[in-house]
Amino acid sequence: GENVEQHPSTLSVQEGDSAVIKCTYSDSASNYFPWYKQELGKRPQLIIDIRSNVGEKKDQRIAVTLNKTAKHFSLHITETQPEDSAVYFCAASTPAGGADGLTFGKGTHLIIQP
């Protein structure tokens, strides 16, 4: 099945700086790559996603890039703010035939220092 590796596990940045979280996946058939944000004690919520026919997608301060050849994708957050503090999960779609649904990375705890 799909295996998703996510780094770093913890990332601390100064408010206003940029943050980058990187993920790799194992199954070249995967074609959907979402990012979820989970604030403390809350449910995970989708913040941005990208499909395999696109190399980059941007939504205000967040952007995601995908390199299908290298099988890695990244989340970029610019001008970080205190409300960006959360755990971020990358994920990749699991091709039909396995346990259907998304395979998540182990999460990155992003800490925004004032």
Next chain:
Amino acid sequence: DTAVSQTPKYLVTQMGNDKSIKCEQNLGHDTMYWYKQDSKKFLKIMFSYNNKELIINETVPNRFSPKSPDKAHLNLHINSLELGDSAVYFCASSLLAGPTPGELFFGEGSRLTVL
């Protein structure tokens, strides 16, 4: 007008007991899921279910069983609870599944503590 709701939010029980967590979605989605999030925040899929098919992650013990009375509900029943079952269990739903899934909508989570 909560999209995905699950109950109870907190559940404390003794080892060996049997418990259930209920989940309901009002989004009209065809596919529902159960995820387990352990103390290290790892999110791991346990089951996915649509009108046609139940797919089980092979690592899930058979003490865990999903039950779906209709497409808007997917309950989780756990027999003979063990200490290692302590976790937050998230129900989720999506409009699409398989190779082209859509956004996952999660419930608020049910924190299970086994003593």
